Amino acid sequence: MSLPLTEEQRKKIEANRQKALARRAEKLLAEQHQKPAQSKQGPSQNLPRDPSKSGSHGIFFKQQNPSSSFHGDERPQNPHSFPPNTSEQAKGMWQRPEEMPTACPSHQPPNQVTVAGISPPLANSPPGVPSQQLWGCELGQGHPQASHETQSTPFTNTTHKPLAKAKNFQETAASSSGQPPRDTELETRMARPSTSGQNVSGSVTPRTEGRLQQKAGTPPHRVAGSQQGRCIRNGERFQVKIGYNEALIAVFKSLPSRSYDPATKTWNFSMTDYGPLMKAAQRLPGITLQPLEGAEGHVESASTSSGIIAKTGLPAAPSLAFVKGQCVLISRARFEADISYSEDLIALFKQMDSRKYDVKTRKWSFLLEEYSKLMERVRCLPQVQLDPLPKTLTLAFAAQLQKTSLSPVADVPEADLSRVDSKLVSSLLPFQRAGVNFAIAQRGRLLLADDMGLGKTIQAICIAAYYRKEWPLLVVVPSSVRFTWEQAFRRWLPSLNPVDINVVVTGKDRLTDGLVNIVSFDLLSKLEKQLKPPFKVVIIDESHFLKNIKTARCRAAVPLLKVAKRVILLSGTPAMSRPAELYTQILAVKPTFFPQFHAFGLRYCGAKRQPWGWDYSGSSNLGELKLLLEEAVMLRRLKGDVLSQLPAKQRKMVVVAPGQISARTRAALDAAAKEMTTKDRTKQQQKEALILFFNRTAEAKIPSVIEYILDLLESGREKFLVFAHHKVVLDAITKELERKRVQHIRIDGSTSSADREDLCQQFQLSPGPAVAVLSITAANMGLTFSSADLVVFGELFWNPGVLMQAEDRVHRIGQSSSVSIHYLVARGTADDYLWPLIQEKIKVLGEAGLSETNFSEMTEATDYFYKDSKQQKIYDLFQKSFEEDGSDMELLEAAESFDPGSQDTGDTLDESTLTGSPVKKKRFEFFDNWDSFTSPL
Numbered sequence: 001m002s003l004p005l006t007e008e009q010r011k012k013i014e015a016n017r018q019k020a021l022a023r024r025a026e027k028l029l030a031e032q033h034q035k036p037a038q039s040k041q042g043p044s045q046n047l048p049r050d051p052s053k054s055g056s057h058g059i060f061f062k063q064q065n066p067s068s069s070f071h072g073d074e075r076p077q078n079p080h081s082f083p084p085n086t087s088e089q090a091k092g093m094w095q096r097p098e099e100m101p102t103a104c105p106s107h108q109p110p111n112q113v114t115v116a117g118i119s120p121p122l123a124n125s126p127p128g129v130p131s132q133q134l135w136g137c138e139l140g141q142g143h144p145q146a147s148h149e150t151q152s153t154p155f156t157n158t159t160h161k162p163l164a165k166a167k168n169f170q171e172t173a174a175s176s177s178g179q180p181p182r183d184t185e186l187e188t189r190m191a192r193p194s195t196s197g198q199n200v201s202g203s204v205t206p207r208t209e210g211r212l213q214q215k216a217g218t219p220p221h222r223v224a225g226s227q228q229g230r231c232i233r234n235g236e237r238f239q240v241k242i243g244y245n246e247a248l249i250a251v252f253k254s255l256p257s258r259s260y261d262p263a264t265k266t267w268n269f270s271m272t273d274y275g276p277l278m279k280a281a282q283r284l285p286g287i288t289l290q291p292l293e294g295a296e297g298h299v300e301s302a303s304t305s306s307g308i309i310a311k312t313g314l315p316a317a318p319s320l321a322f323v324k325g326q327c328v329l330i331s332r333a334r335f336e337a338d339i340s341y342s343e344d345l346i347a348l349f350k351q352m353d354s355r356k357y358d359v360k361t362r363k364w365s366f367l368l369e370e371y372s373k374l375m376e377r378v379r380c381l382p383q384v385q386l387d388p389l390p391k392t393l394t395l396a397f398a399a400q401l402q403k404t405s406l407s408p409v410a411d412v413p414e415a416d417l418s419r420v421d422s423k424l425v426s427s428l429l430p431f432q433r434a435g436v437n438f439a440i441a442q443r444g445r446l447l448l449a450d451d452m453g454l455g456k457t458i459q460a461i462c463i464a465a466y467y468r469k470e471w472p473l474l475v476v477v478p479s480s481v482r483f484t485w486e487q488a489f490r491r492w493l494p495s496l497n498p499v500d501i502n503v504v505v506t507g508k509d510r511l512t513d514g515l516v517n518i519v520s521f522d523l524l525s526k527l528e529k530q531l532k533p534p535f536k537v538v539i540i541d542e543s544h545f546l547k548n549i550k551t552a553r554c555r556a557a558v559p560l561l562k563v564a565k566r567v568i569l570l571s572g573t574p575a576m577s578r579p580a581e582l583y584t585q586i587l588a589v590k591p592t593f594f595p596q597f598h599a600f601g602l603r604y605c606g607a608k609r610q611p612w613g614w615d616y617s618g619s620s621n622l623g624e625l626k627l628l629l630e631e632a633v634m635l636r637r638l639k640g641d642v643l644s645q646l647p648a649k650q651r652k653m654v655v656v657a658p659g660q661i662s663a664r665t666r667a668a669l670d671a672a673a674k675e676m677t678t679k680d681r682t683k684q685q686q687k688e689a690l691i692l693f694f695n696r697t698a699e700a701k702i703p704s705v706i707e708y709i710l711d712l713l714e715s716g717r718e719k720f721l722v723f724a725h726h727k728v729v730l731d732a733i734t735k736e737l738e739r740k741r742v743q744h745i746r747i748d749g750s751t752s753s754a755d756r757e758d759l760c761q762q763f764q765l766s767p768g769p770a771v772a773v774l775s776i777t778a779a780n781m782g783l784t785f786s787s788a789d790l791v792v793f794g795e796l797f798w799n800p801g802v803l804m805q806a807e808d809r810v811h812r813i814g815q816s817s818s819v820s821i822h823y824l825v826a827r828g829t830a831d832d833y834l835w836p837l838i839q840e841k842i843k844v845l846g847e848a849g850l851s852e853t854n855f856s857e858m859t860e861a862t863d864y865f866y867k868d869s870k871q872q873k874i875y876d877l878f879q880k881s882f883e884e885d886g887s888d889m890e891l892l893e894a895a896e897s898f899d900p901g902s903q904d905t906g907d908t909l910d911e912s913t914l915t916g917s918p919v920k921k922k923r924f925e926f927f928d929n930w931d932s933f934t935s936p937l
């Protein structure tokens, strides 16, 4: 690591530089005098006035001596690329492409190096990233991982002071757009007959310099002493202090970056316009502009490159401007150079067969197969730093780079699924089959990011079943859907013996007891020790739960995923607000892509250094990130893409966790069930027992329902309806939503008709996340909530007609999407009887042609109801009770007035009941940060 230069050292270097410049000038002048004929003609007559014109004829012109003293660049030069011979300078200042070195010589003397690929001023680089030896072309070929590595090097370069200035100028120019803004009207007016844009797609607008030559349009001489002014640096811009001059003002107005400050009555410009302005000013009679301190090279460059012979009669010097930019992937086949203007660079670009110029973005792009060639040549341009594509990209797109694949979309072969249960395979929708093919082409490592409700579960089970020989399988899921997954395995893999499915319910259970082991995120981190030997096949549902690398769940899961052979991540919303959230999921699928977060952060999170450290909350190069993900990590289809393959309604039965029912509630439920089946009870007593059972079910389900709602919100579900029946359930849900500050409305029996309409509108128009908490009986008709496409039934209701009506609050005119309906069903509660009852009734209605809906076709677990004699009895009782006149009313009233706190069971719904076990409590604390991860900082 070098130390920064002292002031004294800097002065000495500058003095030596000046001496060298003077010597060089004298020498050249002497040579000019010795060749009067040639000097009469002037080198400019041997040179094309505008190198870009020549470029259009397929000739590449390259200045031979960028180390020429006159532009003030003291960087040592590559003698092979730029012969120091002065006669060469005079005659061969521009060179044909065939004369251009195609690669930088690798045998440079240590004191003669070019700086292509180096980020000056290296002294400004942020610390924290290992230093890299960057001198010399051959080092450029080594592709420092990405620009950030270069920038991050704590490196002090003793020869880069003026260059540092130039770099600063260019950084302004290379800001987000990469090119200075342009005045198209002016361009049309002032365009010279340049052919620089020929042979490219779109036309290249003439450069500012050319416009200014025409604008000024004056002979190249000056009227001495008329009007004097000077340029003053002002941050990233410069200001011109000079009295009024009409011609000069016209020049100012032609510059794209112009800005007039009425307070100081001065014009100021970005450094990109410095050269053109100085050049134009030199051509105005009577105007003398003192250049910016330390930027004399710009002036020389400006005058000489426009064909004006400097007083010394010396050949044109190259522009001192240091341009810096990066390569960015813009499609599977092409990359773009995101860099500001450089004459040499444009000439080089024009040598590429696949070049394209985009007039809108003003950027050049090329086929990936020309990437290596281009980069090799760019490395030989001393004043250009074009950062390469990250290595990860060149590996992911190796086929395109080597020209073995030019297909605009990836070719995914059809997988042989003969080893997977035919029931599953034949049920796959075409897009689901394509998803399985993609996963197998990716060797079982992918992020399946299909929109919600598109059937990620069935696809994941199919992919995992393809690798069945490598099982035991681990399935990590939010705790609210553990049992739904169990049911899905039973449904889709009939070949799997149900006893081989192990749902881990407590921290004492074994994680490896089954062939299929289903565990919640939270329990996984507790059972980490049981992960040896590691699982070879792992499914992670709602993988965005891993987005925060600091969480215990992430720390437990990521190492496991890195070593697993197959990793199937599922998420409808892999990132909700920023690319940083994707990092752990990418790491899990492709551990070698970005082993260090910093590299990912610099490229895709717009990383910025702040006084407190690095800020990775932004985003950058998102198009490229998407391409990389689609190529090698992620498959994502939106509902709209596959709508024609989807049913209008998709129902899902969600088995909610019985583990969340407290011991007291469980005892109360059992007592009520017993009461219903006890002999010699009167009808009234049985009915009372049924009401109690129903009420206790409501109470028992509250924590699971709330957890499920919060899981949905965390998963990015923006708007949905939650139907419940008991007041106590509706109250608990709204209370929790208030606590979490989630926007919501509530409509129940106490809501007036006028308010219902208002609330409905409020929900419909709400732009962000919103939940409508609705009473099944009071809000099942007359309301439209078509801005949502998901309905959750926290409770079941015995009348399927009412459920259908409730579902249709979203499934109605105005709804353009397929809607998802989730029924939350709790085992060991009244749901055991209500669910089959509902199915039975719907079946009957269907047979009578009164209902098109068949629940069992689109829901898991049709075998949910286990018919032993006791259960049958309760079921019959339910059926009878609900069919009798007036029963509904009695049950409804009982539900409305049910207050568990007033029951004589001593079982109250306090905070701890809601939040359940200590594990749950912790989980709820996690959700307290909900706001922070759903909205950008």
Ligand SMILES: Nc1ncnc2c1ncn2[C@@H]1O[C@H](COP(=O)(O)OP(=O)(O)OP(=O)(O)O)[C@@H](O)[C@H]1O
Residues within 6 Å of the ligand: 427, 428, 429, 432, 450, 451, 452, 453, 454, 455, 456, 457, 458, 571, 572, 650, 651, 652, 653, 857, 858, 859, 860
């Ligand atoms: N090919 C299919 N055949 C029958 N039912 C299907 C099929 N695909 C999906 N389903 C059903 O559609 C419903 C939604 O599927 P699933 O829960 O897997 O969606 P998802 O993509 O995981 O949604 P989310 O992101 O909301 O969890 C389920 O009830 C599922 O059984």
